[in-house]
Amino acid sequence: MADPVQFTGPHGPKPKTPFSRRNIMLYGTLIVVSLYYLVPLYVMIVTSLKGMPEIRMGNIFAPPMEITFEPWVKAWSQACTGLNCDGLSRGFWNSVQITIPSVLASIIIASVNGYALANWRFKGANVFFGILIFGAFIPYQVMIYPIVIMLREMGLYTKLGGLVIVHSIFGMPILTLLFRNYFASLPEELFKAARVDGARFWGIYFRIMLPMSMPIFVVAVILQVTGIWNDFLFGVIYAKPDSYPMTVQLNNIVNSVQGVKEYNVNMAATLLTGAVPLFIYFVSGKLFVRGVAAGAVKG
């Protein structure tokens, strides 16, 4: 609600009582809703610190009676998927090897693309850009199989390199849009002055645009790291058990039908997989919000 400005009588805002009915309702609702959002995280943490007997006895919301870190160790280094029993660590390193080159490649390509579209427009560029943005809405399922064929022809199917290519391709629409809009919002005089001084395409990019656009690069990195780390569909299609990323391996560990279900190990594994994006989220704060909002900005 806006400032309660009073036009008659004493000036200045009305003194507020901290426990008015309105405030109790407001904060009460917010706290209850916050609980709904926080409960799963709490349950994950609590369950992962309990031993199996305690889980079978008690309820999932109760705090652990004795804290054990064994489930975490087991999830990291011993949990089984099929015949492999070396835990989530393999998936973790696969995900790292997929994420880092994909993020670098997609951001380099998209930033140069966006720069070309914003400052060096040529005839037909907007047709390609239109198709690209339209492509972001096409369900991936329509494009999956031809890409399988393409990667197989190149000998990259089920290899980490193939996944890097796939992530670079599908990250392109949103990132190109992000960079194009950002470069277009920079003052044009800057670009013109550099042109007058004789700078060319790459000169302007490296000496003027790049140093000025660090914030948007950080936003792009956040967007891509969380997006690629959280991907499941491409991982399950374009990788094989040896090269599965963490999310796919996690799902296989938790939803495997063999053996006794160890809920504490499952929750520890789930937390480990969620740890990377959560860490980025809590560290980056407002930039993350800007990143997800940028995903929503229209061309």
Place this chain on the structure above:
Amino acid sequence: MPQTRIERAFLWSITLASLFFILRQVGVEGAIFEYAPEAILFIGAGILAVIFAQTRRLDLFKNRLRGPILGWLVGIAVCVMVLVLAQKGVQDSWEFAKDYKKAWKALTPFASFAIKLFALFAVALLIVGTRDDATTPRGAIERAFGSNMSSKVAAMPMAFTAVGIFVIATLWTVYHSFTNSKLLPKSELIGFDQYQRLWDSDRWILSIKNLAIYGACSMVFSLVIGFVLAALLDQKIRLESLFRTIFLYPFALSFIVTGLVWQWILTPEFGVQHIVRSLGWESFTFDPLFNPDIVIYGILIAGLWQGTGLVMCLMLAGLRGIDQEVWKAARVDGIPAWKTYIFVVIPMMKPVFVTTLVLIASGIIKLYDLVVAQTSGGPGLASEVPAKYVYDYMFGGQNLGQGFAASTMMLVGVLIALIPFAYLEFGGRKKHG
């Protein structure tokens, strides 16, 4: 101007040749496609000869298009390198080439076609650059291959992705949905059989129903919850950023993590049902993941938990964009806050709602990971969704045709949803500007 017309003819021949070449590479068969690309390029070379016949002068060193010509020569050199790396002898002696044997081999036809193309470009620029001086207006050829080259090269990945992947892959899948592909894609058309089979299948109908329920509920609830939360946060409260952080953090988590957590919370033996029962209500039943009738709502709870934070964020940004004068005016007129929200603020936020709706809708059609993690489509087939149907038939059931048909139906669904939006968005904008 005859000069322009003949230059246009050259550009068209290049375009046509490339088109035939792409069709050949994608696997379109027929005698025409076998020879057409090279034949048309040959015609293009003939057109170049005609252009040359008008001037009969060639000069590389005094040419003002020296830079772009050298650029195309570099392009040729790169292609030649690819061809060299594809040779067996070279691969045996050099480790790097060996690792990507198949990749080099797959690139060979593209490289050899590109060499011919680039050579034509270079010669064309050579002729045009000698013919024209800096005072004559630039011809069609120069505009296409001689100016703003860095930008065009930089945009090549985008052009490749847009046309090479998005357009061609989509058309490829649509075409093959009319074939009887089983384990491997076939190219003989059989008409609408796959679609008939698709719509006769109970599993597909169930998938569509599930998606419709999930989609409708998720749109309504996430818009309502997201807007209410944003409105609450917009009351100038303390700790706003803390609440926002709490509401948005699930969005950073993957659907797999979301699905697994909620699977655990909703397990009847340990989760919510167990707890309510242990409090004394013995007959309480809440087992959405094991009851085929309500399983999709169990998935909805998890989906909303993950996605409403984003909606809240977008709505909050929209609310902050509303002019404070509106609120003052409403207060002066004595309109209660809830009425101001419904009758003034929400209509003002229409663009935000449209954007959010498109975002939610494009997320809904992708619904796959969440179902796989939470229920694997079970119990039975009760929580199947279209994306899972596609995956299972393409990679599990070895019935590619069904997968292609189902994914084409998904595409059709998106188009039906998207076209009115695109019309509103771009049709409306033209009127204003």
